[in-house]
Amino acid sequence: xxxxxxxPATTANLGPGFDCLGLALPIYNEITVEETVMPGSGVxxxxxxxxxxxxxxxxxxxxxxxxxxxxxxxxxxxxxxxxDIKITIKTNIPVTRGLGSSAxxxxxxxxxxxxxxxxxxxxxxxxxxxTEVEGHPDNVAPALFGGFCLSSFEDDGSVLCSKILWPExxxxxxxxxxxxxxxxxxxxxxxxxxxxxDAAYNIRKCSMLIDAVYRQDAELMKKCLSDKLHQPYRERLxxxxxxxxxxxxxxxxxxxxxxxGAGPTILVISKNDGFEKVENEVRQIFEDYNVNCDIRxxxxxxxxTKVI
Ligand code: HSE
Numbered sequence: 001x002x003x004x005x006x007x008p009a010t011t012a013n014l015g016p017g018f019d020c021l022g023l024a025l026p027i028y029n030e031i032t033v034e035e036t037v038m039p040g041s042g043v044x045x046x047x048x049x050x051x052x053x054x055x056x057x058x059x060x061x062x063x064x065x066x067x068x069x070x071x072x073x074x075x076x077x078x079x080x081x082x083x084d085i086k087i088t089i090k091t092n093i094p095v096t097r098g099l100g101s102s103a104x105x106x107x108x109x110x111x112x113x114x115x116x117x118x119x120x121x122x123x124x125x126x127x128x129x130x131t132e133v134e135g136h137p138d139n140v141a142p143a144l145f146g147g148f149c150l151s152s153f154e155d156d157g158s159v160l161c162s163k164i165l166w167p168e169x170x171x172x173x174x175x176x177x178x179x180x181x182x183x184x185x186x187x188x189x190x191x192x193x194x195x196x197x198d199a200a201y202n203i204r205k206c207s208m209l210i211d212a213v214y215r216q217d218a219e220l221m222k223k224c225l226s227d228k229l230h231q232p233y234r235e236r237l238x239x240x241x242x243x244x245x246x247x248x249x250x251x252x253x254x255x256x257x258x259x260x261g262a263g264p265t266i267l268v269i270s271k272n273d274g275f276e277k278v279e280n281e282v283r284q285i286f287e288d289y290n291v292n293c294d295i296r297x298x299x300x301x302x303x304x305t306k307v308i
Contacts, residue, residue: 002034002086003115006308007108008146008301009093010100011174011267012138015225015258016205022100022138023148024301025172029101030090030308031067031108033116043068044086066102067109070133074113077129078120085113094294096180098261103139106130111144111305127151127159137161139261146304148213166300167216173268173275174260175244175282178292181237186262189233198228218255218271225256225269238263239289244282251278 007029012022036044045061045068063069067087075082087109093101110126121129123144130140137151141161148166153159209224211217235241238259244266248254253274260267268275268282275282275297286293 001116002032003112004030004032004308005108005111005115005305006030007104007111007143007305008303010103010139010142010261011098011172011265012100012136012261013227013230013258014209014267015231015256016202016209016227016229017138017150018202018227018229019136019138019153020151021149021206021209022142022151023166023172024142024146024304025099025174025298026301027093027099027296027298029093029104029108031105031112032086032088032090033071033109033112034086034088035116036084036086039084041084043082043084046086046088048088048090066133067105070106070110070129071113073129073132074110074117074121074126077125078117080117094176094265096182097176098181098183098259098263098265099174099176100139100143100261102183103130103134103143106133107140107143107305111307115307124158127161128157131159132157142304144304146302147300150210164210164213166213166302167218168299169272170216170218170221170255170300171270171272171275171297172300173270173295173297175266175268175286176294176296177239177264177286178294179239179264181262181264183262186234186237189237190230191233194229201228218253221255221269225258227258230262231259234259234263238266239291240285241266243285244268247281247285248278254278 008024009027014021095101131137141149141151151161212220253271255269257268
């Protein structure tokens with residue numbers, strides 16, 4: 001028996017919501033998990049590149065693979081051990097770009113393995129295992145449920161998650177550059193501690209941001225996308241981000257731009273065709289840096305992971 005699932009890409013943080021806000025985008029990886037017929041064949045991991053997803057060679061294909069690790073935790077949860085299993089990952093989400101490719105394969109592996117086992121784990125368990133493997137819930141929650149998710153990794157290992165309706169006319173444009181940024185590096189440059197002033201700044205921005213989405217208030221949203229926890233430290237690693245922020249600051253129907261997850265992709269949020277009106281000026285910024293940028297505009301993805 002084998003099970004294949006389709007899992008969306010995600011963009012995390014949305015500025016002030018470091019490690020807790022994320023939303024899903026309609027770019028998909030497909031993950032197939034199957035029991036192998038030959039006993040003793042162990043774990044087999046195949047990666048198929050569906051389009052230009054860049055550095056897939058760096059993904060481990062043994063027990064160190066994060067999908068395998070997640071599946072092993074699920075089997076342990078139900079009191080079993082993983083024996084002979086084949087995992088096939090068909091990648092379409094660019095890797096090491098800040099679009100949740102690791103969250104997508106973790107969630108996909110868990111969903112598929114859970115179905116193979118007869119669905120012993122509920123969504124809360126899958127979310128908690130996925131968060132344990134990923135380290136934070138802001139990508140795995142929207143990868144699992146779709147939409148705009150707020151999530152909190154609790155001290156007991158459980159994860160709280162709320163989904164809030166994203167305004168239909170708020171479009172999401174991702175600017176995916178042709179260079180990589182490893183999340184481990186982008187996290188390692190963050191300070192160990194921050195001032196209470198910066199913490200208070202983020203709490204007020206993040207609170208107002210959630211209200212802006214809830215009430216679909218674009219003018220309020222424009223004031224809520226800044227933060228002091230991660231972007232000030234990371235922006236020197238993201239070519240063009242500073243210039244882009246300045247360019248977009250006063251454009252009609254552009255709500256703002258943020259680093260997507262740990263970067264280097266940048267997310268621009270705009271109303272209707274707001275981004276199209278500024279696209280040429282945006283392209284110029286990246287041309288000046290000699291960076292090829294794949295620019296794609298989407299509606300939010302609301303379905304999350306699906307068995308196909
Ligand atoms: N919240 C995470 C970070 C997302 O900013 O490091 C990237 O995995």
